[in-house]
Amino acid sequence: MSTDTATDQATSLLRFATAGSVDDGKSTLVGRLLHDSKSVLADQLEAVERASLGRGQDAPDLALLTDGLRAEREQGITIDVAHRYFATPRRRFVLADTPGHVQYTRNMVTGASTAELAVVLVDARNGVVEQTRRHAAVAALLRVPHVVLAVNKMDLVGYAESAFAAIAGEFGAYAASLGVPEVTAIPISALAGDNVVTPSAHMDWYGGPTVLEHLETVPVGSDPTDEPARFPVQYVIRPRTAAYPDYRGYAGQVASGVLRVGEPVTVLPSGRTSTIAAIDGLAGPVDVAWAPQSVTLRLADDLDVSRGDLIAPTGTAPGTTRDVEATVCHVADRPLRVGDRVLLKHTTRTVKALVKAVPSRLALDDLTQHPDPGELAANDIGRIVLRTAEPLALDAYADSRRTGSFLLIDPADGTTLTAGMAGTAFAARTPVAAADDGWDF
Amino acid sequence: MTTDSPYALTHLDALESEAVHVFREVAGEFERPVLLFSGGKDSIVMLHLALKAFAPAAVPFGLLHVDTGHNFPEVLAYRDRTVAELGLRLHVASVQDFIDRGELRERPDGTRNPLQTVPLLDAIGRHRFDAVFGGGRRDEEKARAKERVFSLRDEFGGWDPRRQRPELWQLYNGRHSPGEHVRVFPLSNWTELDVWQYIAREKIELPSIYYAHEREVFARDGMWLAPGDWGGPRDGERVERRLVRYRTVGDMSCTGAVDSGAATIHAVIAEIAASRLTERGATRADDKLSEAAMEDRKREGYF
Numbered sequence: 001m002s003t004d005t006a007t008d009q010a011t012s013l014l015r016f017a018t019a020g021s022v023d024d025g026k027s028t029l030v031g032r033l034l035h036d037s038k039s040v041l042a043d044q045l046e047a048v049e050r051a052s053l054g055r056g057q058d059a060p061d062l063a064l065l066t067d068g069l070r071a072e073r074e075q076g077i078t079i080d081v082a083h084r085y086f087a088t089p090r091r092r093f094v095l096a097d098t099p100g101h102v103q104y105t106r107n108m109v110t111g112a113s114t115a116e117l118a119v120v121l122v123d124a125r126n127g128v129v130e131q132t133r134r135h136a137a138v139a140a141l142l143r144v145p146h147v148v149l150a151v152n153k154m155d156l157v158g159y160a161e162s163a164f165a166a167i168a169g170e171f172g173a174y175a176a177s178l179g180v181p182e183v184t185a186i187p188i189s190a191l192a193g194d195n196v197v198t199p200s201a202h203m204d205w206y207g208g209p210t211v212l213e214h215l216e217t218v219p220v221g222s223d224p225t226d227e228p229a230r231f232p233v234q235y236v237i238r239p240r241t242a243a244y245p246d247y248r249g250y251a252g253q254v255a256s257g258v259l260r261v262g263e264p265v266t267v268l269p270s271g272r273t274s275t276i277a278a279i280d281g282l283a284g285p286v287d288v289a290w291a292p293q294s295v296t297l298r299l300a301d302d303l304d305v306s307r308g309d310l311i312a313p314t315g316t317a318p319g320t321t322r323d324v325e326a327t328v329c330h331v332a333d334r335p336l337r338v339g340d341r342v343l344l345k346h347t348t349r350t351v352k353a354l355v356k357a358v359p360s361r362l363a364l365d366d367l368t369q370h371p372d373p374g375e376l377a378a379n380d381i382g383r384i385v386l387r388t389a390e391p392l393a394l395d396a397y398a399d400s401r402r403t404g405s406f407l408l409i410d411p412a413d414g415t416t417l418t419a420g421m422a423g424t425a426f427a428a429r430t431p432v433a434a435a436d437d438g439w440d441f
Numbered sequence: 442m443t444t445d446s447p448y449a450l451t452h453l454d455a456l457e458s459e460a461v462h463v464f465r466e467v468a469g470e471f472e473r474p475v476l477l478f479s480g481g482k483d484s485i486v487m488l489h490l491a492l493k494a495f496a497p498a499a500v501p502f503g504l505l506h507v508d509t510g511h512n513f514p515e516v517l518a519y520r521d522r523t524v525a526e527l528g529l530r531l532h533v534a535s536v537q538d539f540i541d542r543g544e545l546r547e548r549p550d551g552t553r554n555p556l557q558t559v560p561l562l563d564a565i566g567r568h569r570f571d572a573v574f575g576g577g578r579r580d581e582e583k584a585r586a587k588e589r590v591f592s593l594r595d596e597f598g599g600w601d602p603r604r605q606r607p608e609l610w611q612l613y614n615g616r617h618s619p620g621e622h623v624r625v626f627p628l629s630n631w632t633e634l635d636v637w638q639y640i641a642r643e644k645i646e647l648p649s650i651y652y653a654h655e656r657e658v659f660a661r662d663g664m665w666l667a668p669g670d671w672g673g674p675r676d677g678e679r680v681e682r683r684l685v686r687y688r689t690v691g692d693m694s695c696t697g698a699v700d701s702g703a704a705t706i707h708a709v710i711a712e713i714a715a716s717r718l719t720e721r722g723a724t725r726a727d728d729k730l731s732e733a734a735m736e737d738r739k740r741e742g743y744f
Contacts, residue, residue, distance in 0.1 A: 239498035414616025
């Protein structure tokens with residue numbers, strides 16, 4: 001981190017996730033990214049050195065930087081998602097560092113849910129293994145826009161191009177079969193530092209970017225002009241003061257797309273229409289607002305609009321439904337069963353829902369369907385069918401991660417049960433053939 | 442070179458939008474939120490974001506200050522001026538009151554930081570606060586790195602890191618049972634440098650002790666502490682005048698000053714960007730106690 005970061009305000013923010021086990025060298029890779037970008041400070045390094053010595057290790061164990069809980073340090077494993085922050089003069093990074101064990105699938109799903117890029121690590125000696133396929137499947141399910149395959153420990157295979165090419169080819173074909181739109185494969189040695197921050201001197205045959213170069217230049221965010229606008233109302237602002245006697249503003253974060261003053265809009269689920277009279281941004285009035293800006297909309301007409309409603313351009317407003325089909329990841333320890341009565345939280349709206357069917361469970365190593373599992377247990381991925389008590393303005397997750405996602409919540413104690421992705425993606429009995437490109441399945 | 446779309450936000454705009462979203466979620470879903478306000482920079486930035494989130498209406502919740510009794514006078518003055526100017530409601534939970542009533546005992550080392558948990562939980566219970574905004578950031582400390590934006594606390598205020606709710610997308614689950622409450626951290630994804638850059642961009646006023654000034658200090662545990670009624674200096678600890686500033690503001694007994702000539706916001710930002718120590722490592726004696734000091738305090742209900 002240089003002082004350029006301090007003065008240059010125009011850096012963007014990239015949220016990314018890493019998946020892999022300790023054996024793949026994930027902690028070493030994360031440690032090197034933090035260390036080589038000078039984000040590990042002297043007192044943190046000292047604490048790690050002290051703790052490593054206390055455990056009888058001679059070199060500082062960089063995994064101790066990320067394993068924040070006593071139980072994690074005691075067991076030498078990562079249990080929970082850890083968030084890490086670092087910056088270069090070009091970009092600020094938020095890293096969700098997720099454990100790779102199968103019993104922690106929910107953590108990987110959590111980390112991937114907000115990530116714009118996922119780094120999947122493989123050991124060059126072992127190639128694509130079952131765990132690699134699971135990580136690719138989670139990235140595909142959660143629709144992480146960019147996937148990086150980091151082929152690690154290249155030093156242990158003699159920096160051989162053939163070893164790298166075989167793994168990159170196998171992974172690329174598998175990822176394409178899942179519908180992942182883009183994979184960037186990079187040969188690295190996290191331990192030796194090859195191609196992590198600085199280009200490797202041992203792999204002249206590789207002409208691509210280092211991991212950090214790629215993280216710094218991959219496009220952040222999708223182009224909001226490509227998407228229909230969605231504005232879930234969070235809160236109604238009514239000052240009722242002498243200065244603002246009649247002000248009525250709908251506060252929220254633009255979930256997708258672009259909104260403009262003067263645009264005709266529909267409020268869902270009521271279906272009433274109006275036009276955008278004004279947009280108040282966080283620094284004052286604006287003519288246009290886009291995702292993910294937090295703004296306040298004022299409408300030309302006095303409608304009954306409250307938290308949980310969705311404002312969308314009249315021409316591209318979504319339909320409403322009480323029947324929801326979705327691919328889900330079950331995150332609670334208690335299972336999810338047909339007949340369960342739950343709460344469904346979608347954007348800013350929470351409604352009652354009934355689990356009507358659990359038609360299949362997905363094998364996470366290839367996303368094939370296993371019909372009629374009876375229930376979904378913790379860390380299971382499956383298909384479910386719900387009926388809600390009130391209509392939802394729901395998009396397919398394939399069209400919008402923000403307005404196509406929902407949580408199921410236990411109404412008795414508030415436990416988060418299930419993470420849901422609306423739509424029929426992954427509804428096929430077998431994986432989609434590799435010839436099908438893109439995300440439409 | 443950048444390949445970002447013309448609609449990409451700067452990192453400060455992205456962080457600001459995310460924090461405002463969190464404030465509005467809480468205001469929309471909770472009955473009795475409160476914002477922890479110490480007069481430190483993180484709580485000042487939180488308040489600034491809350492003002493923006495609900496403008497032109499007033500902030501729909503009050504402030505809570507857990508007062509250790511060992512305050513920097515400049516910070517208390519700042520607190521009272523801010524509350525008066527903005528017409529806010531301030532609750533004060535006083536560690537001194539608990540000591541006077543015999544419900545808390547002074548520690549041998551004189552620090553009152555760990556004593557704040559009891560008055561904090563008492564105030565939360567007495568006022569039936571159901572959401573408590575804290576200025577904690579995940580970059581501060583490794584136990585905090587595992588914290589959620591919405592962090593459920595049981596009826597004893599306790600934090601169980603193994604029973605945290607997975608937090609997906611921007612869908613925050615604030616459901617809780619009577620007696621439980623939720624700690625909410627709008628600045629979760631901010632770093633110390635982001636906070637300072639935002640203070641500069643928004644021209645936010647801070648208590649003067651954040652900038653370089655001459656002060657009488659003495660050395661203890663590798664930090665510069667300010668003398669005061671709290672019990673410093675002890676015999677053998679020599680007081681001297683130095684040019685210092687504070688990177689964090691907390692209880693006087695355990696918050697150290699750093700040698701600094703940074704008298705302006707831009708000098709402070711340049712200093713932080715070049716610093717080789719974390720702000721807690723440089724200035725907080727209580728975090729040096731053990732590898733799990735923060736995790737232990739958080740489990741008991743600390744901020």
